[in-house]
Amino acid sequence: MTVTAGWYLALAAVLFVVGASGLLLRRNALVMFMSVEIMLNAANLSFVAAGRQLGVLDGQAAVFFVMVVAAAEVVVGLAIIVTVFRRRATASVDDLAGLKG
Amino acid sequence: MNGSLTFLSVAPEIALAAAVVLLLLVEVTFKPRAWAWAVVAGAGLAAGTALSAWQWVAHRGADTGTFWNGMIAVDGFAALAGLLVFPLAGLGLMSAWRLAASQGRRGAEFIALVLLAAAGAHLMAAAADFIMLFIGLEVFSLSLYVLAGFTRERVDADEASLKYFLLGAFASAVFLYGVALVFAATGSTTFYGDGGIADYLAGTVIFRPGVLLAGLALLLVGLAFKVSAAPFHVWAPDVYQGAPGGVTGFLAAAAKVAGFAALARVLTAVLGARADDWVPAVAVLAAASVVVGTLLAIVQDDVKRLLAYSSVAHAGFILTALVAGRGGVGDMWFYLATYAVQVLGAFTVAAAVSGDRAGRSPLAHWAGLGRRAPWLAAAMTLMLLAMAGIPLTAGFAGKVAVFRAAIDAGYLWLVIVAVLATVAGLFFYLRVIVAMYLASPEEGASLPASPAVGWGARFVLAVAAAATLVFGIAPWPLLEVLRDALPL
Amino acid sequence: MPQTDLSAYLPIALMFVLVVGFSVVSLFLARLVAPRHPTPEKVEPYECGIVPLQEPVQRFPVKFYLVAMLYVIFDIEIVFLFAWAASFDDLGWYGLAAVGLFTFLLIETLVYVWRRGALDWNLPRRRRYQRAGAAAGDAERTAA
Numbered sequence: 001m002t003v004t005a006g007w008y009l010a011l012a013a014v015l016f017v018v019g020a021s022g023l024l025l026r027r028n029a030l031v032m033f034m035s036v037e038i039m040l041n042a043a044n045l046s047f048v049a050a051g052r053q054l055g056v057l058d059g060q061a062a063v064f065f066v067m068v069v070a071a072a073e074v075v076v077g078l079a080i081i082v083t084v085f086r087r088r089a090t091a092s093v094d095d096l097a098g099l100k101g
Numbered sequence: 102m103n104g105s106l107t108f109l110s111v112a113p114e115i116a117l118a119a120a121v122v123l124l125l126l127v128e129v130t131f132k133p134r135a136w137a138w139a140v141v142a143g144a145g146l147a148a149g150t151a152l153s154a155w156q157w158v159a160h161r162g163a164d165t166g167t168f169w170n171g172m173i174a175v176d177g178f179a180a181l182a183g184l185l186v187f188p189l190a191g192l193g194l195m196s197a198w199r200l201a202a203s204q205g206r207r208g209a210e211f212i213a214l215v216l217l218a219a220a221g222a223h224l225m226a227a228a229a230d231f232i233m234l235f236i237g238l239e240v241f242s243l244s245l246y247v248l249a250g251f252t253r254e255r256v257d258a259d260e261a262s263l264k265y266f267l268l269g270a271f272a273s274a275v276f277l278y279g280v281a282l283v284f285a286a287t288g289s290t291t292f293y294g295d296g297g298i299a300d301y302l303a304g305t306v307i308f309r310p311g312v313l314l315a316g317l318a319l320l321l322v323g324l325a326f327k328v329s330a331a332p333f334h335v336w337a338p339d340v341y342q343g344a345p346g347g348v349t350g351f352l353a354a355a356a357k358v359a360g361f362a363a364l365a366r367v368l369t370a371v372l373g374a375r376a377d378d379w380v381p382a383v384a385v386l387a388a389a390s391v392v393v394g395t396l397l398a399i400v401q402d403d404v405k406r407l408l409a410y411s412s413v414a415h416a417g418f419i420l421t422a423l424v425a426g427r428g429g430v431g432d433m434w435f436y437l438a439t440y441a442v443q444v445l446g447a448f449t450v451a452a453a454v455s456g457d458r459a460g461r462s463p464l465a466h467w468a469g470l471g472r473r474a475p476w477l478a479a480a481m482t483l484m485l486l487a488m489a490g491i492p493l494t495a496g497f498a499g500k501v502a503v504f505r506a507a508i509d510a511g512y513l514w515l516v517i518v519a520v521l522a523t524v525a526g527l528f529f530y531l532r533v534i535v536a537m538y539l540a541s542p543e544e545g546a547s548l549p550a551s552p553a554v555g556w557g558a559r560f561v562l563a564v565a566a567a568a569t570l571v572f573g574i575a576p577w578p579l580l581e582v583l584r585d586a587l588p589l
Numbered sequence: 590m591p592q593t594d595l596s597a598y599l600p601i602a603l604m605f606v607l608v609v610g611f612s613v614v615s616l617f618l619a620r621l622v623a624p625r626h627p628t629p630e631k632v633e634p635y636e637c638g639i640v641p642l643q644e645p646v647q648r649f650p651v652k653f654y655l656v657a658m659l660y661v662i663f664d665i666e667i668v669f670l671f672a673w674a675a676s677f678d679d680l681g682w683y684g685l686a687a688v689g690l691f692t693f694l695l696i697e698t699l700v701y702v703w704r705r706g707a708l709d710w711n712l713p714r715r716r717r718y719q720r721a722g723a724a725a726g727d728a729e730r731t732a733a
Contacts, residue, residue, distance in 0.1 A: 009285060016278050023271050032267055039274035043281040050285035058290055062232050064668060066277060069239045071665035073270055075658045076243050080250060080266050082654050084259045093267070122697055129704035 008049035015042035027092050029081050036077075040070045109156075110168040110175045111227075113149040113183050117220035120145020121213045128209040135202045139194075142212045146191045146219070153183025153223075162585035165370070167229045171291040174229035174366075174588070178430075181586035182226030182362045185438050189358065189445065190219035192564060193351030195557030196449040200347030200457040204251070211251055215351065218244035222359035226366065231280040231290040234363055238276065238327070241359055242269050245352055249344040257460035261343025268326065268336040276323025282316030292371045302374040314378060320367060321382060328360035329409075330386050330416040331393035338397075341409035341448075347457040349405060350448030353412055354441035361419055361437050369427045370588040376426050384424045384515050390417030391522040398529045404462045405451055407529060408444065411488060414526060415440050421512075421519055422503040429506035431583040436503050438579075439487070439495035439572055446565030447484040450477050453554045464536050471538040477554065478537045480562045487569045489530040490523050495569045498576035655707055666695055 015038055022035030044063045051059020108115070124141045127133060157180035160166070165176040194201070194215055201208040221241030228234035246269060250262025283298065284290050286307070291297040307313060322333060329337035341349050368379055394414030401407040419436050422429035454470065454477065455462035471478040487496035500523065504516045554562075572579055673680065673688045680687075702708065 012281070019274070020271075023267070029263060029267065033270070036267070036270045036274050039271070040277060043274065043277040046278065046281035046285060050281065050288075053285075054288045056288060059284060062280075062284070062290060064672060065232050065236060068665055068668060069236060071661055072243060073239065073273070075662045076246055077266055077270065078654065078658055080246065080259065080262050083250065084263050087256065087259065093263070122694070125701045126697060129701055 005049045005053035008052075009046055012042045012045040012049065015039075015045065027094050029084065029093055032093070033077050033081065037070065037074070040066060040073075107168045109152070110166075110173045112152040113156075113187070113223055114220050114227075116148035116152060117145050117187075117216050117223075120148075121216050121220075124209055124213050124216070128206070132206065135208060138201075138209055138212050139198075142194060142216060143191065145216055146187050146194075149183060149187040149219070149223070150191075153180050153187060156180035157184060162587075165229070165293055165588065167291075167293050171294050171297065172228070172230045172233045174227055174293065176588060177586040178362070178366060178588040179223070179227035181434060181583070182358070183223050185434075185441065186219050186222045186226070186355065186358055189354055189441055190215055190351065192442075192445055192561045193348070193354065196350050196445060196452065196561045197347035197457070198557040199553070199555045200252075200345055200452075203457065207251075211248070211348075214244045214248050214251075215348075217241075218248070218351075218355055222355055222362075225359045226362035228363070228366075229292045231283070231292075234367070235273075235277055235280060238359075238363065239273060241355075242273060242327070245269075245356065248348050249340055249352060251348065252345045252458045255345075255458065255460065257343040258345060261340045261460065264336055264343075265340045272323045272326030272333070275319050275326070279316045279319030279321075279323055282312050282319065284316075286310070286313035286316060292366070299371050299373065302372065310378075313375070317372060317375065317379060318382070321364075321379060321386075324360055324364045324367070325386055328357055328364065328416045328419075329413050330420060331390040331413055334390065334393070334413040334416070337413060338401075338406050338409040341412070342403055342406045342462075343460045345458050345460065346405070346448070346452030346455055346462065349452070350445040353408070353448060354445045357412070357416065357419070357444070358437055358441050361433060365423060365430050365433055366588040368423060369430060373427065380424050380426065380510075383420055384512055387417045387420035387424065388515055388518045390414060390420065391519050392417075395522040395526045395529075398526070401529070402464050404464060404467060404533060405448070405455075405460070407533070408447055408451070411526070411529070412444060414522060415444075415488070417522075418500060418503055418519060421507045421515060424512050424515065425506035425510035427587060428509065429503070430587050431580065432499075432502040432506045434583045434586055435572075435576065435580055436499035439499050439569065442565045442568045443484045443487050443496065446480060446562055446569075447488070449558050449561050449565075450481040450484070453477055453558055457553075464533070465542070467533060467536045468540040468542045469537070474554075477562075480566055481537065482534050483566050483569055485530040485533055487573065489527050492573075493570075494573035495571075495576065496573070498573055498580075502576070502580060652710065659702060659707060663695065663699070 019035045019038030019042060022038065023032050026032055026035065044066055047059040047062045047066070049059075051057065051062075120141055124138060124145075127137060127141065131137075156175055157177060160175055160180060161177040163176065165174045165178075167174050194212060197211070197215070201211045204211055218241050221237050221239070221244060224237030225234055225241060228237050246262055246266040249265045250258045252258045280290065287298050287301045289296055289298050289301060292299055294300065326333040326336075341353060344352055368376075368383070372379060391414050394410050394412070394417060398407050398410035398414065401410060415436075419433055419440070422433035422436060425432070451462045452459075453474075455466050470481070483494070487494035490496045490500045500519075504519065507513075507516050507519075669691060670688065673684055677684065
């Protein structure tokens with residue numbers, strides 16, 4: 001069986017759903033954050049697969065920028081999570097319920 | 102393309118980036134007093150505004166020109182976004198000045214983040230490629246996540262920051278996956294030009310549009326998150342309530358301007374050929390935002406939270422203009438510009454009443470404000486009346502403009518829903534006004550000491566009040582001018 | 590897309606089977622033939638023969654996270670240099686100038702981080718910066 005770009009797009013869709021459900025179902029801030037990274041990488045995989053299928057380089061170029069932006073997001077996100085963690089000794093978002101109404 | 106013009110196309114961003122670099126280098130080298138920060142930031146924002154004004158004069162009403170291999174668009178739309186975002190950032194800094202100055206040496210970082218957010222916001226409006234739009238979106242969002250939790254010593258602020266970050270990152274990922282799907286369907290991430298998405302969609306009949314439509318839906322969801330349109334608004338109340346008072350106004354105003362600028366260009370210019378697919382979705386989002394925002398605002402007891410739900414409702418009103426497609430973009434700009442000033446003014450008053458660094462602003466703090474601080478109460482009253490859409494304020498003119506655009510587009514039901522919500526909304530705006538003028542502080546209630554208003558905040562309130570009244574009494578000249586700000 | 594010749598992957602598949610098979614078989618055999626006389630000392634986690642003093646999983650000092658975060662951001666930015674290096678001949682002086690500007694911005698950031706004291710292990714400089722902000726926070730906590 002030939003593995004065509006369509007399969008990679010399907011895998012990317014599965015990854016995206018895994019990431020999205022992880023974000024919505026898990027309650028640990030770090031795990032939720034990792035789920036976001038899975039979603040970003042699903043988009044990356046789609047870019048590369050679609051670019052390959054269409055025979056254009058734009059997809060791979062896009063991935064470069066997405067990777068760098070994702071790294072910047074990791075740094076800001078970890079900093080925020082560490083700040084929260086230092087104060088409360090928990091990273092569960094269920095314990096963050098001071099603001100509601 | 103002529104070389105100097107290429108650099109002039111991103112000149113506003115270059116000015117802002119240079120200001121940030123200079124600010125940080127000066128900060129660690131000389132450890133200057135706060136006024137030096139103000140000079141550098143002011144110079145950067147003034148340069149950005151001036152360059153945007155130059156772009157406006159040169160390109161208003163003309164077709165979009167693209168530079169950097171179709172990455173950056175120069176047109177009236179992008180120039181107007183600069184003319185709105187950079188002064189707004191300046192006003193935001195003035196409003197937040199006491200907060201920034203109270204943060205010791207970290208204040209320089211605060212100012213740098215505001216400048217970066219402004220640059221990112223303008224990049225979102227000027228992007229002519231989805232990748233550039235994504236970068237602008239992230240520069241903008243990452244700055245705001247940090248600003249929302251800037252007073253990290255306070256518990257609410259880091260909670261707000263974390264919630265904003267997790268949901269914002271989720272929205273960014275959804276948006277990016279939408280971009281990837283649109284790329285898979287059309288073979289391009291560029292908006293304009295030969296082989297761009299707009300060109301492809303206008304010239305091609307797509308027999309199996311599933312991937313394209315899924316991408317379009319995800320794009321819409323991602324950007325709806327950023328502008329806090331229901332049902333993607335859940336972060337807004339927590340973030341606006343938890344963020345330090347001084348910066349909440351900038352947070353709210355800039356997020357709306359940048360998000361809607363991106364949304365308007367993507368929907369009308371890029372996906373204009375698929376308008377039949379997205380207009381109904383936008384109409385439903387608009388109706389949901391207006392209804393949810395209004396109903397939930399009614400039950401709030403915290404003024405910052407109330408303003409947050411009101412901003413959800415306003416996202417709905419602004420979306421109402423977009424159902425008219427390209428014809429509604431001028432009306433959208435009018436509503437957006439006047440609302441951004443109003444919301445900045447309202448949060449500035451909230452910061453004065455409850456404190457620059459405080460997150461919460463319970464209604465009890467506002468009791469009897471009309472006697473304690475008549476000018477603050479008057480400014481807040483004007484802002485609230487404008488948001489409610491009382492005639493002779495800019496809010497009324499804006500609502501009339503967006504409703505007319507939607508009626509012209511055949512969305513009478515949406516306008517009826519929005520008008521009903523406007524009437525219901527009067528209730529909660531009036532509740533704050535009644536508290537300020539008719540209620541007296543409870544016995545023994547611990548009110549913050551007499552409201553502290555810095556010179557920056559006074560200037561912001563004066564500008565907001567003047568703009569609200571001038572454009573409320575005579576909106577036509579501005580509406581006429583904004584017709585040139587289309588993403589053609 | 591041309592039909593891929595999958596036979597080229599056969600050695601990898603064999604290797605995979607061998608690796609999995611070997612580990613499963615050795616684990617199983619060890620359980621089967623090894624003598625077992627557990628004593629309390631033997632079931633303790635092994636730490637050079639000394640009785641463990643504390644739980645192995647501990648929280649790391651935050652300064653490690655700080656360095657890790659700084660590393661991640663500088664590390665990944667370098668990715669753009671690869672793209673430039675790969676097409677160095679085509680880009681010429683313009684590319685060199687662009688990368689020079691990019692590198693300047695990276696170094697400027699590094700200088701800022703360094704002067705702010707984020708790279709100091711013993712934190713005298715960082716403390717100096719944090720004092721003002723922390724003082725503001727303390728004032729707020731006392732007020733609240």
